[in-house]
Amino acid sequence: ELIVEYGGSLERQPDTLEDLKFILNLVADIAARNMDIELQYTELEERYRTLRMYGYDVPEDEANMVDGIRANWESLCWKAKVRDRSLSAVKKEFTLVTSAQVSEFQKEVVEMHQDFAQRGPGAAGVELDEGLELVTKYTAALAQKLKQREELGTAQKLFNLPIQSYPELSEMEATLRDLTAIYDTYRDMRDARAEWSSTLWSELDIGMLERGMEEYEGRLRRMLKEQKALRPYRKAEEVVTGFTQSLPLISLLKNEALRPRHWTTLMDKTGIHFDMDPRKFSLGQLFEMNLDRFEPEINEIVSSAVKELNIERGIREIANTWKAMEFVVVKYFKGTQERGLVLRSTDEISQTLEDQAMNLSSMMSSKFVTPFVSETSKWEKAMSTISEVIEVWMKVQSKWMYLEAIFIGSEDIRLQLPEEAKRFDRIHTSFKKIMDETFKKANVLEACTADGRLDALATLFSQLEACQKSLSDYLETKRTAFPRFYFLSDDELLQILGTSDPTAVQEHMLKLFDNTAALTFDRSGSKVLGMVSSEKESFSFNTVRLTEGAVETWLSGIEAEMLETLHRVMKEATFTYPKTDRIEWLKNELGMVVNTGAQIWWTFEVNDVFDKVRKGDKMGMKNFAAKNQAQLNDLIVAIRDPGLSKTATKRINTLVIIDVHARDIIDKFVRDSVLDEREFAWESQLRFYWDRAANDVLIRQCSGQFLFGYEYQGLNGRLVITPL
Numbered sequence: 001e002l003i004v005e006y007g008g009s010l011e012r013q014p015d016t017l018e019d020l021k022f023i024l025n026l027v028a029d030i031a032a033r034n035m036d037i038e039l040q041y042t043e044l045e046e047r048y049r050t051l052r053m054y055g056y057d058v059p060e061d062e063a064n065m066v067d068g069i070r071a072n073w074e075s076l077c078w079k080a081k082v083r084d085r086s087l088s089a090v091k092k093e094f095t096l097v098t099s100a101q102v103s104e105f106q107k108e109v110v111e112m113h114q115d116f117a118q119r120g121p122g123a124a125g126v127e128l129d130e131g132l133e134l135v136t137k138y139t140a141a142l143a144q145k146l147k148q149r150e151e152l153g154t155a156q157k158l159f160n161l162p163i164q165s166y167p168e169l170s171e172m173e174a175t176l177r178d179l180t181a182i183y184d185t186y187r188d189m190r191d192a193r194a195e196w197s198s199t200l201w202s203e204l205d206i207g208m209l210e211r212g213m214e215e216y217e218g219r220l221r222r223m224l225k226e227q228k229a230l231r232p233y234r235k236a237e238e239v240v241t242g243f244t245q246s247l248p249l250i251s252l253l254k255n256e257a258l259r260p261r262h263w264t265t266l267m268d269k270t271g272i273h274f275d276m277d278p279r280k281f282s283l284g285q286l287f288e289m290n291l292d293r294f295e296p297e298i299n300e301i302v303s304s305a306v307k308e309l310n311i312e313r314g315i316r317e318i319a320n321t322w323k324a325m326e327f328v329v330v331k332y333f334k335g336t337q338e339r340g341l342v343l344r345s346t347d348e349i350s351q352t353l354e355d356q357a358m359n360l361s362s363m364m365s366s367k368f369v370t371p372f373v374s375e376t377s378k379w380e381k382a383m384s385t386i387s388e389v390i391e392v393w394m395k396v397q398s399k400w401m402y403l404e405a406i407f408i409g410s411e412d413i414r415l416q417l418p419e420e421a422k423r424f425d426r427i428h429t430s431f432k433k434i435m436d437e438t439f440k441k442a443n444v445l446e447a448c449t450a451d452g453r454l455d456a457l458a459t460l461f462s463q464l465e466a467c468q469k470s471l472s473d474y475l476e477t478k479r480t481a482f483p484r485f486y487f488l489s490d491d492e493l494l495q496i497l498g499t500s501d502p503t504a505v506q507e508h509m510l511k512l513f514d515n516t517a518a519l520t521f522d523r524s525g526s527k528v529l530g531m532v533s534s535e536k537e538s539f540s541f542n543t544v545r546l547t548e549g550a551v552e553t554w555l556s557g558i559e560a561e562m563l564e565t566l567h568r569v570m571k572e573a574t575f576t577y578p579k580t581d582r583i584e585w586l587k588n589e590l591g592m593v594v595n596t597g598a599q600i601w602w603t604f605e606v607n608d609v610f611d612k613v614r615k616g617d618k619m620g621m622k623n624f625a626a627k628n629q630a631q632l633n634d635l636i637v638a639i640r641d642p643g644l645s646k647t648a649t650k651r652i653n654t655l656v657i658i659d660v661h662a663r664d665i666i667d668k669f670v671r672d673s674v675l676d677e678r679e680f681a682w683e684s685q686l687r688f689y690w691d692r693a694a695n696d697v698l699i700r701q702c703s704g705q706f707l708f709g710y711e712y713q714g715l716n717g718r719l720v721i722t723p724l
Helices: 002-010 017-053 060-086 088-119 128-158 167-197 206-221 231-253 260-270 283-287 291-324 347-364 370-407 411-416 418-440 444-448 453-481 483-487 490-497 502-512 551-579 582-588 591-614 620-639 646-672
Strands: 329-334 337-343 516-521 527-533 538-546 687-691 696-701 704-707
Touching: 002 060, 017 060, 017 128, 088 128, 088 167, 128 167, 128 231, 167 206, 167 231, 167 283, 206 231, 231 283, 231 291, 260 291, 291 347, 291 370, 291 444, 329 370, 329 418, 337 370, 337 418, 347 370, 370 411, 370 418, 370 444, 370 453, 411 418, 411 490, 418 453, 444 453, 453 483, 453 490, 453 551, 483 502, 483 551, 490 502, 502 516, 502 551, 527 551, 538 551, 551 582, 551 591, 551 696, 582 591, 582 620, 582 646, 591 620, 591 646, 591 687, 620 646
Parallel strands: none
Antiparallel strands: 329 337, 516 527, 527 538, 687 696, 696 704
């Protein structure tokens, strides 16, 4: 079949260069394969000879075919040589044509090389997307030229022409191979970016982008030095690097702090605007911004957003705090009786107010507060209102609790201050309504910012102030009528005035009088019979005093009766002193009377000694000193009496201190020879006299003198007596 095919092809007429090339190639192929074919058919003949030698039955047609192969092939080879010689003229003609084609091809290659250098994918000013198209264009053109070069090379071999080299083609091929690697990397990254562009912003996986860009950066880094020297490499590197640098910015923009206002600012900076609808907002819109060109602006926007988020969270925390903060409303009891509702201590609320006011002040001083000015102002006003309302509320509550016990709990005060009582009833109703509303809705913010709440509380406070002023004026009139009421607080005075029970004064007697622990009442409490000291010493009034009328009136009578009774007791005791045994006398008299009476008589006796000395009794002072010592000794003996009462013991103890002081003075007079009543040593002493003209006790010292006060002192006693 091969011999038949070759034989038929040799008969083909060479009308064109291609036909000539085909025949010449066929002749060359026959010559080239001659040795191989000879070996094949020689071996085949040997095999069939062996088969015949051993008697193997070979079909006749098959045997004839094998026997004819050698002759047929040799005939074909001879035909090929004859055909080759017959084409000498044609070959000469076509050799000239081939030489012309080579020259023309050489020019085309040079022109293409120049065009490639000036306008190819590696030329200056060619952008990457344009370069991609040029790579495709020049790759196809170069492939065509390479094919043409191969065909011309074959023809040159056939016509025994020298093989022409085309270094420009080799250079373009190498350069285009390098450029293709660069542009392939760019195209792959562009395609990946296009694919990423369809990703919704809400579904962004920044790690996926980072891994993808690491691959493209790696491909660029691994390129050869010659490739890195090409212009497109630098441009591709810039694109890849720019996009890679934009990834951290994209990651920054993913920050939860960003709000629509920040995106609007970014759009204004970049000049690219788009719809922020999460169902439409994709990475493609973000890529269009070329974020790497706006890195400082993006960092500033995100930094501001983070700072603003802190303020936003702070405002939200304030809102949540006051949403949960509630007043603690409790029942108010006076004794066992429930009197209404009141607020428990608001210290925790006040502390929260103070802390959050500081936080809010810090926020408002920040330059990032601009988007929240209205909210911060609203909360500043709200907290100011809460603070003001709570302050007024607690004042109102405090005054209400104070006055409630007076106007609601005391019918006597209501009768004495009817107008103020009516006013307080209105206040009481309003305050109770506010507290009932607060109990139902205890939220601090709602309660404090309720319509008219601050004005209502301020009005209540001013009305309570008016009530208290009226009450204070009322108490002042009582104090003016009975000045000893100044020793009592308003509450204590109101306890007395707020009841018709005269015995209510008992618990305050020690404040009203010096050492009067209680008054002695009859069984009905309508009469005062006397006074009792804190040491249980007592005395009875000369005249029984009735507890009729206003308390200040009958207490004034009690005061007058105390002075009158003690004056009488003092006078009687003073005049009975020299006629009675001194020990028996002090047992029977009041302590203050004993102390004063003993000093009256000691003063009298000292003056008497001065008279005696003046009349010539030089031993008068010494004798009186001895008498003083004797009186002191008698007291010491008396105090040892086991049958002595406690009150008498206290009287003796006090008198011992007085007598010791008196003895020491007299001993000094004896030692210093003080023998005249005009001497300063005597004038400087506190001296007690019973003045007959004044019918009262007169107390003198130096040039000063005053009357005895007769304030009941019980058994106060004395620790020490010091000289002037």
